[in-house]
Amino acid sequence: MSRTKKLGPVARFRERGGVSLRKIRAEIEKSLKQLHVCPQCRFRAVRRYSVGIWKCRKCGFTFAGGAYTPTTKIGMAARRLKKTET
16 A cells, blocks of 8 residues: 555545545544543553454453544533532
C-alpha cells in the first residue's frame, strides 16, 4: 500500500474523493488505530475488536461503543444526564 507523510494510509485512495474527504478519513483512521483508555481498569490498552466492539488487552473487558471510537457523543451526554439525576 502506498503511504505519504501527510495522509498516511489514506494515500491508498490517491486522488479519488478529494482532499477534504481524505483528510476526514485520515482523522477517523488515526483515532481508530490508537490505543484508548479502558473504562474498567483505566489502562491504555483498548483496541477495536470489530465494528462497535472494543476489547481491553490488559483486563479482557469487552464492551460496545461507537464504530470508530469507544465512546460516542450521545453516550457521553447520556452518562452526564444519568450522573446529574442520581
